[in-house]
Amino acid sequence: MTEALDDHTLQTLYACLQTASPADGSLRWIADRLHRAEADLKAQSTLLRTVLDESPDFILLKDHEGRFLLANQPVAAFYGTTPDGIVGRFDQDFGVPPEMAETMRQNVLAIMASGQTETVLEESRDARTGEINHFRSIKKPFTGPDGLPRILVIAHDITDLQHAQMRVEESERRLQHALEATGDAVWDWHLPSGCLTLSQRWYTLFGYEAAELSGTLDDFWRCVPHEEQADVQRALDDCLADRRAYLHEHRMRCKDGRLLWVQDRGRVVERDAQGQPVRMVGSVGDITQQKRAQDLIWQQANYDTLTGLPNRNMFLTRLQQEMSRSDSTGQSMALLMLDLDNFKEVNDTLGHAWGDVLLQEAAHRLQQCVPGSDLVARLGGDEFTLVLGGIDDPSTVDAVAQAVLSAVTAPFSLGSDQAYVSGSLGITRYPDDGVDDVNGLLKNADQAMYVAKQLGRNRSQHFTPSMQQVAQERMRLISDLRPALDKQQFHLCYQPIIDLASGRICKAEALVRWTHPTRGPVSPAEFIPVVESTGMIHALGSWVFHEAMQQTARWRLHRPQFQVSVNVSPLQFQNNRLDLVGWRRHLALLGLDGHSVVLEITEGLLMEAGSQVLDQLLKLRDAGIQVALDDFGTGYSSLAYLNRFDIDYIKIDRSFVRDLAPDSPELALCEGIVMMAHKLGLKVVAEGIETQAQHALLLAAGCDYGQGYLYARPVVAAEFDQLLDADTAR
Numbered sequence: 001m002t003e004a005l006d007d008h009t010l011q012t013l014y015a016c017l018q019t020a021s022p023a024d025g026s027l028r029w030i031a032d033r034l035h036r037a038e039a040d041l042k043a044q045s046t047l048l049r050t051v052l053d054e055s056p057d058f059i060l061l062k063d064h065e066g067r068f069l070l071a072n073q074p075v076a077a078f079y080g081t082t083p084d085g086i087v088g089r090f091d092q093d094f095g096v097p098p099e100m101a102e103t104m105r106q107n108v109l110a111i112m113a114s115g116q117t118e119t120v121l122e123e124s125r126d127a128r129t130g131e132i133n134h135f136r137s138i139k140k141p142f143t144g145p146d147g148l149p150r151i152l153v154i155a156h157d158i159t160d161l162q163h164a165q166m167r168v169e170e171s172e173r174r175l176q177h178a179l180e181a182t183g184d185a186v187w188d189w190h191l192p193s194g195c196l197t198l199s200q201r202w203y204t205l206f207g208y209e210a211a212e213l214s215g216t217l218d219d220f221w222r223c224v225p226h227e228e229q230a231d232v233q234r235a236l237d238d239c240l241a242d243r244r245a246y247l248h249e250h251r252m253r254c255k256d257g258r259l260l261w262v263q264d265r266g267r268v269v270e271r272d273a274q275g276q277p278v279r280m281v282g283s284v285g286d287i288t289q290q291k292r293a294q295d296l297i298w299q300q301a302n303y304d305t306l307t308g309l310p311n312r313n314m315f316l317t318r319l320q321q322e323m324s325r326s327d328s329t330g331q332s333m334a335l336l337m338l339d340l341d342n343f344k345e346v347n348d349t350l351g352h353a354w355g356d357v358l359l360q361e362a363a364h365r366l367q368q369c370v371p372g373s374d375l376v377a378r379l380g381g382d383e384f385t386l387v388l389g390g391i392d393d394p395s396t397v398d399a400v401a402q403a404v405l406s407a408v409t410a411p412f413s414l415g416s417d418q419a420y421v422s423g424s425l426g427i428t429r430y431p432d433d434g435v436d437d438v439n440g441l442l443k444n445a446d447q448a449m450y451v452a453k454q455l456g457r458n459r460s461q462h463f464t465p466s467m468q469q470v471a472q473e474r475m476r477l478i479s480d481l482r483p484a485l486d487k488q489q490f491h492l493c494y495q496p497i498i499d500l501a502s503g504r505i506c507k508a509e510a511l512v513r514w515t516h517p518t519r520g521p522v523s524p525a526e527f528i529p530v531v532e533s534t535g536m537i538h539a540l541g542s543w544v545f546h547e548a549m550q551q552t553a554r555w556r557l558h559r560p561q562f563q564v565s566v567n568v569s570p571l572q573f574q575n576n577r578l579d580l581v582g583w584r585r586h587l588a589l590l591g592l593d594g595h596s597v598v599l600e601i602t603e604g605l606l607m608e609a610g611s612q613v614l615d616q617l618l619k620l621r622d623a624g625i626q627v628a629l630d631d632f633g634t635g636y637s638s639l640a641y642l643n644r645f646d647i648d649y650i651k652i653d654r655s656f657v658r659d660l661a662p663d664s665p666e667l668a669l670c671e672g673i674v675m676m677a678h679k680l681g682l683k684v685v686a687e688g689i690e691t692q693a694q695h696a697l698l699l700a701a702g703c704d705y706g707q708g709y710l711y712a713r714p715v716v717a718a719e720f721d722q723l724l725d726a727d728t729a730r
Contacts (some may be wrong), residue, residue: 053083058135058155064112064148066090066105080127096125103158112141122155134162157498168269169668184283187266189217191240191277196220205286208253223252225259232264238470240268240277249287262293304378306356306361307537315377315385319438322389323377323430333389334429336398337445338404340382341457346414348613354414358421365407369400385445389672391429401425401460422458424449447471477530479517485539490514493714494564496723497685497707500699505727508555509565509600510548510705511714512540528569537569538577546586549597551717553590556722565598565628567669572611580616584623598649602630614645621646628685632673643679650677653702654688660697671701678702 029170032167037101052059060067061300066376069084069145079086079094086094092101105123111118117140137155144150185202189195195217203210206223213219224232228250240248247265254260266282319335326333339693340362347355359382366376366384375387386404388397408423427447428435433444442461450462484490490512497507515521531537545566552564587596599620620627628649629642642650652673660666677684686698689708698706712723 029644049083056157058137058153058157058430059584060153060155062108062153063144063150064109064150066108069150071391078128079132091124095127095130099134100124108139108151108153111139115141117141133157133159137161147675162337183514184285186283187281188218189266189280189282191280201417202284205253205254205260205284206501212255217688220496223254225251225253237426239266240280242268242275246280246282249291252284253674260286263287304363306337307360307378309363309367309384310375310377312377314374314378315379315387316438318375318377319387319441322387323438323441325389329390331433332390332391332429333387334427335441335445336386336397336404336427336460337442337449337451338384338386338408339424339453340384340408341424341453343382343421346412346419346421350414350417354417354419357414358412358419362408362421365410366404369403369407379668396427397427397429398460402425405458405460424452424457425460426450426452426463427460428463434465443471444468444718474530477527479532481527481534481536484514485536485543485614487517489517490540491716492551493716494551495707495714496712496720497565497705498711500686500703500706504730505711505724506561507563507565507598507705509567509714510544511567512544513714526619532569532571535571539573541569541572542579542582545583545597549586549590549592550626552596553592554591556596559724563596563598563626565600567600567630568587570602573616576616579614580619594620595626598626598628600628600630600651603632617645631687642677642682647682647685649685649705651685651707653688654708657688657694657698657708660694662697667697667701670698670703674702 042622052070055072056074058072058075058078060071060075063258065071067088067090068086069088071083076083077084079091084142090101090102092098096104098122101547107120107122117138120137120139122135122137124135125131126133134157135155136158137153140154141150142150183201185205186199187202188197190197196215196219198210198219202208221229232248232250235246235248240242245265245267247261249261249264251259252262264282265285266280268277268280270277270279272278302311302317303309303310322333343355343358359378363376363378363384366386370376370388371387374389375385377385377387379385386400388400391397404425405423410419411418411420426442426445426447428444428448430441433441435441435444444467447467448461448463451467451472452459455461493511493513494508495511496505497509498504499506512524512528514524514527516522524625528537531540531708548564548566552562554566555562568578584594587594617627627646627650628651629647630651631653632650646651650673654672656666656669656673658666660670674684683704684702685705685707686694686703687707689695689706689710690697691710694708695706695710715723
């Protein structure tokens with residue numbers, strides 16, 4: 001009964017009992033009991049107030065009209081008042097916007113009317129800051145002592161959580177906008193339910209309608225090929241376990257069966273209290289074109305576009321792998337390097353398009369010569385390599401080499417023409433040939449191929465240690481030759497050419513000589529091939545021409561018809577490298593005409609002559625520069641070339657003159673050459689005349705000019721001046 005009395009009533013009752021008669025013990029006993037009850041009630045009330053005020057949540061009671069009956073300290077502080085000051089008032093009395101306050105009042109009235117406890121998300125205004133805070137409120141209705149409905153409200157401030165959630169949502173919106181701006185398909189995976197939300201771009205990319213899909217993760221897996229699924233799942237698991245971000249490239253199948261390469265990426269955007277993933281958001285981008293471009297770049301970086309064979313880059317990688325395999329298995333391997341002989345003639349006569357067809361066919365034939373596991377590669381130009389692995393029987397290498405040579409010597413059908421080439425093949429074995437790296441093996445094969453060419457081409461040659469020494473000497477020679485021109489180590493010698501009828505000097509041949517700073521004079525037969533093979537012939541040839549013409553200008557001051565012959569390498573005619581314009585300008589500066597010089601060319605040049613060579617020979621003729629065919633008779637089809645090209649002189653090779661004697665076959669040949677040349681309007685120079693008898697026989701045969709040790713050895717210009725002086729004094 002006392003629990004229903006308020007403090008004022010208890011105090012009034014206690015005062016009345018204290019005034020009762022002392023004889024009335026019962027009343028005093030009642031008074032003491034009431035006093036103790038009051039003390040207990042105050043203690044309980046104080047404890048309850050302390051508990052309520054220390055709670056971080058808002059705790060309050062409202063009556064049937066929505067007035068505050070009780071509120072703890074956090075509520076009072078939020079509204080800028082005290083717990084006592086809030087009693088009997090409405091939310092609107094503390095600055096809550098009227099519409100918001102009325103919404104809260106109607107909500108508690110409705111819950112009291114329903115009699116059911118509810119959890120409500122609501123807002124209210126913080127009187128201290130003026131900001132709106134967000135609450136999750138539990139509202140429990142009950143009936144008060146007066147029989148009227150009341151409601152207990154426990155509200156938890158979720159403003160910080162709400163703001164954090166809003167930031168997450170904003171971040172997700174920005175992410176989605178950014179992803180959609182890239183054209184990617186966006187996905188949102190809710191892990192507990194397995195639901196998968198897809199953007200419109202997804203349906204467009206993979207060709208599905210929304211109604212065709214289930215809205216679960218199955219929609220994703222149905223598009224991933226079975227062979228890709230394990231790798232994709234592993235990448236997803238790593239991301240979900242927070243080991244790494246999800247970024248994976250794989251294929252996905254469209255509704256029509258097409259396979260697209262995609263870049264699939266995402267991140268976990270929500271985890272539960274235990275750190276387990278709840279939501280994951282990401283995107284799928286179509287990278288099919290990028291993949292195709294990457295594949296094309298890789299293909300072009302590793303394969304020859306013309307033949308489809310591995311190129312130098314892939315060849316070097318495979319060669320290293322084969323060497324490593326040989327190290328581990330103990331089996332040897334072989335490297336074969338092939339250079340096509342006479343391929344340039346095909347290019348020059350039939351054109352580069354047909355030359356390319358020949359290379360394609362050659363590549364196909366070479367692939368037929370080796371087992372499928374072995375390698376055929378094109379290093380560039382007309383150079384191919386073959387890598388043979390796992391060799392137990394050395395004879396298999398020779399068998400492959402012979403098959404290769406047979407394959408390339410067989411005729412090539414190029415349109416209506418048939419072309420013939422051959423091959424020079426260098427062979428080296430690993431580890432048998434004493435090198436331990438790729439570069440050493442390549443050098444061995446190249447040296448062996450070089451020897452095969454020197455020995456006549458159309459053959460194979462195994463590497464031998466002596467080749468290394470020859471190659472090293474050649475490298476030293478190349479190294480010494482490069483600065484030789486700048487260091488003025490070259491000089492010219494001149495050998496007189498005699499008019500056989502008069503015996504007078506009328507011409508001279510300019511011959512280049514090299515004096516090595518330590519070795520002394522080096523034979524032209526030794527250094528000229530090196531100069532040609534390294535491309536130094538262009539600079540040296542130009543220097544020889546300019547130097548010879550300066551000397552010619554001095555001699556023509558006293559002998560106006562005097563000519564000097566200059567040897568020109570076939571390589572100087574390649575790719576229009578002959579500086580005819582510069583040479584003509586140099587002649588003009590010296591006051592010389594084209595008849596001052598004769599250019600000596602070889603039959604080899606005419607044999608391989610294409611349209612470029614023919615054009616340059618015609619330009620020489622138009623400039624008045626005469627041409628002599630050197631070493632006549634040592635090549636092939638010489639007569640046909642004489643009729644085809646503008647030639648002024650032919651020089652009978654010394655091999656025909658050496659054994660010249662009355663009634664000898666050599667004499668008959670020389671007489672035939674002279675007769676034929678004169679019929680064609682050409683003059684003839686005989687080389688290598690060393691005896692008076694040879695001179696007499698050639699003169700009798702009608703030969704025009706002679707050259708050889710009988711008259712003089714090649715000498716420097718100062719000594720040649722003395723020869724001219726002696727010739728004049730005769």
